[in-house]
Amino acid sequence: MQKILAGIMLAATAVLAVPVHAQQIGEVSTAFRWLGKNDRIVIEAYDDPKVLGVSCFVSRARTGGVSGTVGLAEDTADASIACRQVGDTLTFKGKLPQQEDVFSERQSILFKRLHIVRVVDPVRNTLVYLTYSDKLIDGSPKNGVTAVPVPRNNPIPLK
Incomplete structure:
Protein backbone atom coordinates (compact mmCIF):
# COMPACT_ATOMS: atom_id res chain seq x y z
CA MET A 1 0.00 0.00 0.00
CA GLN A 2 2.84 2.40 0.82
CA LYS A 3 4.42 1.75 -2.57
CA ILE A 4 1.14 2.58 -4.31
CA LEU A 5 0.78 5.82 -2.32
CA ALA A 6 4.41 6.72 -3.07
CA GLY A 7 3.76 6.12 -6.78
CA ILE A 8 0.66 8.31 -6.72
CA MET A 9 2.57 11.07 -4.91
CA LEU A 10 5.41 10.88 -7.44
CA ALA A 11 2.97 11.08 -10.38
CA ALA A 12 1.15 14.02 -8.81
CA THR A 13 4.45 15.81 -8.24
CA ALA A 14 5.42 15.34 -11.90
CA VAL A 15 2.05 16.63 -13.11
CA LEU A 16 2.07 19.61 -10.75
CA ALA A 17 5.73 20.47 -11.32
CA VAL A 18 6.30 24.18 -11.78
CA PRO A 19 6.80 24.86 -15.50
CA VAL A 20 9.57 27.13 -16.74
CA HIS A 21 8.23 30.67 -17.08
CA ALA A 22 9.60 33.67 -18.84
CA GLN A 23 10.41 36.80 -16.93
CA GLN A 24 9.61 39.89 -18.95
CA ILE A 25 12.47 42.35 -18.51
CA GLY A 26 11.46 45.05 -20.99
CA GLU A 27 9.29 46.09 -23.92
CA VAL A 28 9.06 48.77 -26.60
CA SER A 29 5.94 49.94 -28.40
CA THR A 30 5.90 49.47 -32.18
CA ALA A 31 2.37 50.59 -33.16
CA PHE A 32 -0.28 52.62 -31.40
CA ARG A 33 -3.69 51.02 -30.79
CA TRP A 34 -6.74 53.08 -29.81
CA LEU A 35 -8.14 50.24 -27.68
CA GLY A 36 -6.11 47.80 -25.66
CA LYS A 37 -2.34 47.51 -25.51
CA ASN A 38 -0.11 48.79 -28.32
CA ASP A 39 1.70 46.33 -30.59
CA ARG A 40 5.14 45.83 -29.06
CA ILE A 41 8.35 43.89 -28.86
CA VAL A 42 8.93 42.23 -25.50
CA ILE A 43 12.23 41.02 -24.08
CA GLU A 44 11.97 37.95 -21.86
CA ALA A 45 14.55 36.00 -19.87
CA TYR A 46 14.48 32.21 -19.51
CA ASP A 47 16.82 30.27 -17.24
CA ASP A 48 17.78 26.82 -18.54
CA PRO A 49 16.32 24.44 -15.93
CA LYS A 50 18.99 21.77 -16.51
CA VAL A 51 22.04 24.02 -16.92
CA LEU A 52 22.43 26.33 -13.95
CA GLY A 53 24.26 29.48 -14.97
CA VAL A 54 22.77 29.83 -18.48
CA SER A 55 20.02 32.33 -19.28
CA CYS A 56 18.40 32.96 -22.65
CA PHE A 57 17.02 36.34 -23.68
CA VAL A 58 14.31 36.31 -26.33
CA SER A 59 12.81 39.32 -28.08
CA ARG A 60 9.54 38.75 -29.88
CA ALA A 61 6.57 40.56 -31.32
CA ARG A 62 3.37 40.83 -29.30
CA THR A 63 0.10 41.87 -30.95
CA GLY A 64 -1.90 44.52 -29.12
CA GLY A 65 -5.41 45.83 -29.55
CA VAL A 66 -8.42 44.36 -27.85
CA SER A 67 -7.78 40.84 -29.12
CA GLY A 68 -4.13 40.94 -28.00
CA THR A 69 -5.03 42.35 -24.60
CA VAL A 70 -7.47 39.50 -23.88
CA GLY A 71 -5.16 36.83 -25.35
CA LEU A 72 -7.02 36.03 -28.57
CA ALA A 73 -4.58 37.55 -31.11
CA GLU A 74 -2.00 35.45 -32.91
CA ASP A 75 1.54 36.77 -32.44
CA THR A 76 3.89 36.67 -35.42
CA ALA A 77 6.73 34.14 -35.61
CA ASP A 78 9.40 36.84 -35.43
CA ALA A 79 11.85 36.18 -32.59
CA SER A 80 15.49 36.66 -31.72
CA ILE A 81 17.52 34.82 -29.06
CA ALA A 82 20.78 35.34 -27.18
CA CYS A 83 21.90 32.89 -24.49
CA ARG A 84 24.79 33.62 -22.15
CA GLN A 85 26.62 32.20 -19.19
CA VAL A 86 25.40 34.39 -16.33
CA GLY A 87 26.90 32.54 -13.37
CA ASP A 88 30.49 31.99 -12.32
CA THR A 89 30.27 28.34 -13.38
CA LEU A 90 27.95 26.08 -15.35
CA THR A 91 26.36 23.28 -13.35
CA PHE A 92 24.51 20.45 -15.06
CA LYS A 93 21.48 18.87 -13.39
CA GLY A 94 22.13 15.34 -14.63
CA LYS A 95 22.81 14.12 -18.14
CA LEU A 96 21.50 16.10 -21.09
CA PRO A 97 19.84 14.61 -24.17
CA GLN A 98 21.33 15.52 -27.57
CA GLN A 99 18.30 17.74 -28.24
CA GLU A 100 15.55 18.91 -25.92
CA ASP A 101 12.74 21.47 -25.75
CA VAL A 102 13.75 23.77 -22.88
CA PHE A 103 10.70 25.98 -23.08
CA SER A 104 7.42 26.20 -24.98
CA GLU A 105 4.68 28.81 -24.78
CA ARG A 106 1.36 29.43 -26.55
CA GLN A 107 1.37 32.26 -29.13
CA SER A 108 -2.26 32.06 -30.17
CA ILE A 109 -5.47 30.61 -28.82
CA LEU A 110 -5.11 27.60 -31.13
CA PHE A 111 -2.15 25.51 -32.28
CA LYS A 112 0.74 28.01 -32.38
CA ARG A 113 3.68 27.79 -29.96
CA LEU A 114 7.06 29.43 -29.39
CA HIS A 115 9.84 26.92 -28.68
CA PRO A 122 29.88 17.62 -28.09
CA VAL A 123 32.67 18.18 -30.64
CA ARG A 124 32.89 21.87 -29.70
CA ASN A 125 31.68 21.38 -26.09
CA THR A 126 28.95 23.93 -26.78
CA LEU A 127 25.26 24.33 -25.99
CA VAL A 128 23.30 25.65 -28.98
CA TYR A 129 19.88 27.22 -28.43
CA LEU A 130 17.28 27.62 -31.20
CA THR A 131 14.02 29.56 -31.06
CA TYR A 132 11.19 29.05 -33.56
CA SER A 133 7.41 28.99 -33.84
CA ASP A 134 5.33 26.08 -34.99
CA LYS A 135 1.74 25.88 -36.08
CA LEU A 136 -0.45 22.85 -36.72
CA ILE A 137 -0.94 23.48 -40.45
CA ASP A 138 1.68 25.96 -41.65
CA GLY A 139 4.69 26.59 -39.43
CA SER A 140 7.23 29.31 -40.04
CA PRO A 141 10.89 28.96 -41.03
CA LYS A 142 11.71 32.13 -39.05
CA ASN A 143 14.15 31.27 -36.30
CA GLY A 144 17.04 32.47 -34.19
CA VAL A 145 20.11 30.63 -32.94
CA THR A 146 22.80 31.28 -30.33
CA ALA A 147 25.52 29.26 -28.63
CA VAL A 148 27.09 29.05 -25.17
CA PRO A 149 30.60 27.56 -25.10
CA VAL A 150 31.31 25.34 -22.11
CA PRO A 151 34.86 25.34 -20.69
CA ARG A 152 36.83 22.23 -21.71
CA ASN A 153 37.43 21.36 -18.05
CA ASN A 154 33.63 20.99 -17.66
CA PRO A 155 32.52 18.44 -20.29
CA ILE A 156 28.80 18.30 -21.08
CA PRO A 157 27.26 15.11 -19.63
CA LEU A 158 25.30 13.44 -22.46
CA LYS A 159 22.60 10.78 -22.04
Missing part, protein backbone atom coordinates in the same frame (compact mmCIF):
# COMPACT_ATOMS: atom_id res chain seq x y z
CA ILE A 116 13.35 27.17 -27.30
CA VAL A 117 15.36 24.04 -28.04
CA ARG A 118 18.77 23.14 -26.58
CA VAL A 119 21.08 21.12 -28.85
CA VAL A 120 24.37 19.75 -27.53
CA ASP A 121 27.43 20.03 -29.80
Whole structure:
Protein backbone atom coordinates (compact mmCIF):
# COMPACT_ATOMS: atom_id res chain seq x y z
CA MET A 1 0.00 0.00 0.00
CA GLN A 2 2.84 2.40 0.82
CA LYS A 3 4.42 1.75 -2.57
CA ILE A 4 1.14 2.58 -4.31
CA LEU A 5 0.78 5.82 -2.32
CA ALA A 6 4.41 6.72 -3.07
CA GLY A 7 3.76 6.12 -6.78
CA ILE A 8 0.66 8.31 -6.72
CA MET A 9 2.57 11.07 -4.91
CA LEU A 10 5.41 10.88 -7.44
CA ALA A 11 2.97 11.08 -10.38
CA ALA A 12 1.15 14.02 -8.81
CA THR A 13 4.45 15.81 -8.24
CA ALA A 14 5.42 15.34 -11.90
CA VAL A 15 2.05 16.63 -13.11
CA LEU A 16 2.07 19.61 -10.75
CA ALA A 17 5.73 20.47 -11.32
CA VAL A 18 6.30 24.18 -11.78
CA PRO A 19 6.80 24.86 -15.50
CA VAL A 20 9.57 27.13 -16.74
CA HIS A 21 8.23 30.67 -17.08
CA ALA A 22 9.60 33.67 -18.84
CA GLN A 23 10.41 36.80 -16.93
CA GLN A 24 9.61 39.89 -18.95
CA ILE A 25 12.47 42.35 -18.51
CA GLY A 26 11.46 45.05 -20.99
CA GLU A 27 9.29 46.09 -23.92
CA VAL A 28 9.06 48.77 -26.60
CA SER A 29 5.94 49.94 -28.40
CA THR A 30 5.90 49.47 -32.18
CA ALA A 31 2.37 50.59 -33.16
CA PHE A 32 -0.28 52.62 -31.40
CA ARG A 33 -3.69 51.02 -30.79
CA TRP A 34 -6.74 53.08 -29.81
CA LEU A 35 -8.14 50.24 -27.68
CA GLY A 36 -6.11 47.80 -25.66
CA LYS A 37 -2.34 47.51 -25.51
CA ASN A 38 -0.11 48.79 -28.32
CA ASP A 39 1.70 46.33 -30.59
CA ARG A 40 5.14 45.83 -29.06
CA ILE A 41 8.35 43.89 -28.86
CA VAL A 42 8.93 42.23 -25.50
CA ILE A 43 12.23 41.02 -24.08
CA GLU A 44 11.97 37.95 -21.86
CA ALA A 45 14.55 36.00 -19.87
CA TYR A 46 14.48 32.21 -19.51
CA ASP A 47 16.82 30.27 -17.24
CA ASP A 48 17.78 26.82 -18.54
CA PRO A 49 16.32 24.44 -15.93
CA LYS A 50 18.99 21.77 -16.51
CA VAL A 51 22.04 24.02 -16.92
CA LEU A 52 22.43 26.33 -13.95
CA GLY A 53 24.26 29.48 -14.97
CA VAL A 54 22.77 29.83 -18.48
CA SER A 55 20.02 32.33 -19.28
CA CYS A 56 18.40 32.96 -22.65
CA PHE A 57 17.02 36.34 -23.68
CA VAL A 58 14.31 36.31 -26.33
CA SER A 59 12.81 39.32 -28.08
CA ARG A 60 9.54 38.75 -29.88
CA ALA A 61 6.57 40.56 -31.32
CA ARG A 62 3.37 40.83 -29.30
CA THR A 63 0.10 41.87 -30.95
CA GLY A 64 -1.90 44.52 -29.12
CA GLY A 65 -5.41 45.83 -29.55
CA VAL A 66 -8.42 44.36 -27.85
CA SER A 67 -7.78 40.84 -29.12
CA GLY A 68 -4.13 40.94 -28.00
CA THR A 69 -5.03 42.35 -24.60
CA VAL A 70 -7.47 39.50 -23.88
CA GLY A 71 -5.16 36.83 -25.35
CA LEU A 72 -7.02 36.03 -28.57
CA ALA A 73 -4.58 37.55 -31.11
CA GLU A 74 -2.00 35.45 -32.91
CA ASP A 75 1.54 36.77 -32.44
CA THR A 76 3.89 36.67 -35.42
CA ALA A 77 6.73 34.14 -35.61
CA ASP A 78 9.40 36.84 -35.43
CA ALA A 79 11.85 36.18 -32.59
CA SER A 80 15.49 36.66 -31.72
CA ILE A 81 17.52 34.82 -29.06
CA ALA A 82 20.78 35.34 -27.18
CA CYS A 83 21.90 32.89 -24.49
CA ARG A 84 24.79 33.62 -22.15
CA GLN A 85 26.62 32.20 -19.19
CA VAL A 86 25.40 34.39 -16.33
CA GLY A 87 26.90 32.54 -13.37
CA ASP A 88 30.49 31.99 -12.32
CA THR A 89 30.27 28.34 -13.38
CA LEU A 90 27.95 26.08 -15.35
CA THR A 91 26.36 23.28 -13.35
CA PHE A 92 24.51 20.45 -15.06
CA LYS A 93 21.48 18.87 -13.39
CA GLY A 94 22.13 15.34 -14.63
CA LYS A 95 22.81 14.12 -18.14
CA LEU A 96 21.50 16.10 -21.09
CA PRO A 97 19.84 14.61 -24.17
CA GLN A 98 21.33 15.52 -27.57
CA GLN A 99 18.30 17.74 -28.24
CA GLU A 100 15.55 18.91 -25.92
CA ASP A 101 12.74 21.47 -25.75
CA VAL A 102 13.75 23.77 -22.88
CA PHE A 103 10.70 25.98 -23.08
CA SER A 104 7.42 26.20 -24.98
CA GLU A 105 4.68 28.81 -24.78
CA ARG A 106 1.36 29.43 -26.55
CA GLN A 107 1.37 32.26 -29.13
CA SER A 108 -2.26 32.06 -30.17
CA ILE A 109 -5.47 30.61 -28.82
CA LEU A 110 -5.11 27.60 -31.13
CA PHE A 111 -2.15 25.51 -32.28
CA LYS A 112 0.74 28.01 -32.38
CA ARG A 113 3.68 27.79 -29.96
CA LEU A 114 7.06 29.43 -29.39
CA HIS A 115 9.84 26.92 -28.68
CA ILE A 116 13.35 27.17 -27.30
CA VAL A 117 15.36 24.04 -28.04
CA ARG A 118 18.77 23.14 -26.58
CA VAL A 119 21.08 21.12 -28.85
CA VAL A 120 24.37 19.75 -27.53
CA ASP A 121 27.43 20.03 -29.80
CA PRO A 122 29.88 17.62 -28.09
CA VAL A 123 32.67 18.18 -30.64
CA ARG A 124 32.89 21.87 -29.70
CA ASN A 125 31.68 21.38 -26.09
CA THR A 126 28.95 23.93 -26.78
CA LEU A 127 25.26 24.33 -25.99
CA VAL A 128 23.30 25.65 -28.98
CA TYR A 129 19.88 27.22 -28.43
CA LEU A 130 17.28 27.62 -31.20
CA THR A 131 14.02 29.56 -31.06
CA TYR A 132 11.19 29.05 -33.56
CA SER A 133 7.41 28.99 -33.84
CA ASP A 134 5.33 26.08 -34.99
CA LYS A 135 1.74 25.88 -36.08
CA LEU A 136 -0.45 22.85 -36.72
CA ILE A 137 -0.94 23.48 -40.45
CA ASP A 138 1.68 25.96 -41.65
CA GLY A 139 4.69 26.59 -39.43
CA SER A 140 7.23 29.31 -40.04
CA PRO A 141 10.89 28.96 -41.03
CA LYS A 142 11.71 32.13 -39.05
CA ASN A 143 14.15 31.27 -36.30
CA GLY A 144 17.04 32.47 -34.19
CA VAL A 145 20.11 30.63 -32.94
CA THR A 146 22.80 31.28 -30.33
CA ALA A 147 25.52 29.26 -28.63
CA VAL A 148 27.09 29.05 -25.17
CA PRO A 149 30.60 27.56 -25.10
CA VAL A 150 31.31 25.34 -22.11
CA PRO A 151 34.86 25.34 -20.69
CA ARG A 152 36.83 22.23 -21.71
CA ASN A 153 37.43 21.36 -18.05
CA ASN A 154 33.63 20.99 -17.66
CA PRO A 155 32.52 18.44 -20.29
CA ILE A 156 28.80 18.30 -21.08
CA PRO A 157 27.26 15.11 -19.63
CA LEU A 158 25.30 13.44 -22.46
CA LYS A 159 22.60 10.78 -22.04
